Amino acid sequence: MDRPQEFFAHAAKANLTGEQCRVLFCLLASEADGVMGPKQNQIAEELAIPESSVSRSVKALIEAGLISKKVTGGFDGRPVFHVDKPFCHGPVDSKYLV
Numbered sequence: 001m002d003r004p005q006e007f008f009a010h011a012a013k014a015n016l017t018g019e020q021c022r023v024l025f026c027l028l029a030s031e032a033d034g035v036m037g038p039k040q041n042q043i044a045e046e047l048a049i050p051e052s053s054v055s056r057s058v059k060a061l062i063e064a065g066l067i068s069k070k071v072t073g074g075f076d077g078r079p080v081f082h083v084d085k086p087f088c089h090g091p092v093d094s095k096y097l098v
Contacts, residue, residue: 007066007083014064022047023057027067027081034083036067 011024026043027036040058044051058081061067067081 011064011066014066016060016064017057019049019053020057020060023054024061024066027061031083036081036083
């Protein structure tokens, strides 16, 4: 992630629930060059929450513009998540700044 300050400023303004923040932190713990690849069942096990809660949290993170999902070409055929493009390269749109 090239722009962590802007990313976290946007995350702070996104009104995420505690559970959504925990899922985001699990995803970010595996981030390398903007790519995150843990399985949702691994996140659920690590956080001791149902997989359905992880799925809802991931959907909320995508809707908040924090991550995006790439369905094809993932690790072992599973989806791969990316830090959303505005936070990886180039100038950041002012709507993401505090």
